[in-house]
Amino acid sequence: MTGNFEKCLEYVLHHEGGYVAHPADPGGHTNLGCTKATWEKWIGRPCTVDEIKALVPADVAPLYKEKYWDKVKGDDLPTGVDYCVFDTAINSGPGRAAKFLQESVGVAADGAIGPMTLAAVREADPRQIIEAYSASRLNWLQELSTWSTFGSGWGRRVTDVRRQALLMLLA
Numbered sequence: 001m002t003g004n005f006e007k008c009l010e011y012v013l014h015h016e017g018g019y020v021a022h023p024a025d026p027g028g029h030t031n032l033g034c035t036k037a038t039w040e041k042w043i044g045r046p047c048t049v050d051e052i053k054a055l056v057p058a059d060v061a062p063l064y065k066e067k068y069w070d071k072v073k074g075d076d077l078p079t080g081v082d083y084c085v086f087d088t089a090i091n092s093g094p095g096r097a098a099k100f101l102q103e104s105v106g107v108a109a110d111g112a113i114g115p116m117t118l119a120a121v122r123e124a125d126p127r128q129i130i131e132a133y134s135a136s137r138l139n140w141l142q143e144l145s146t147w148s149t150f151g152s153g154w155g156r157r158v159t160d161v162r163r164q165a166l167l168m169l170l171a
Contacts, residue, residue, distance in 0.1 A: 004074065004079060004082050005069050007083075008086045011083060012083075012086060012087050016033030018032065031055040032059075036049070039051070039052060067094070068086060072101070072113055073118065078126040080126055080166060081130060081133070085133070092140075095112075098113045098117070099111050101113065102120075103132070105117065105120035106120060130169075131162070134161070
């Protein structure tokens with residue numbers, strides 16, 4: 001629902017953490033979940049690793065709002081569902097996040113949330129969406145070649161996001 005962006009961003013950033021440059025991570029130099037390539041595209045120029053290391057939540061918030069939250073129609077999704085979809089958009093891309101949502105509500109998974117997807121979401125039980133969404137996300141992550149390296153953290157993240165999303169339904 002409208003107004004959840006800040007709270008959802010806080011939850012996402014908790015999972016994303018600070019600066020990392022794991023050799024097995026295809027994202028490379030990353031801070032607060034923002035890769036160097038994503039940041040360069042956002043600011044319109046090359047940047048240094050030190051610039052990535054210096055990012056703070058206020059820097060990445062506008063990027064995450066425009067390119068991830070708005071892209072997955074976060075303001076149009078039920079509380080809790082918005083968090084699941086937003087977290088996935090940042091972790092795996094908005095298109096993948098949209099496909100999980102579409103699969104969860106039984107519409108064609110084309111990776112773009114539009115009127116048909118939103119209508120199906122409105123008709124569905126948010127708790128069931130969260131459960132189906134979380135299961136699909138975890139299954140997909142387990143198929144990635146980097147699961148053996150990052151799977152433990154990803155599994156915890158999906159479990160934590162699911163738990164928090166369900167709690168958000170009660171608030």
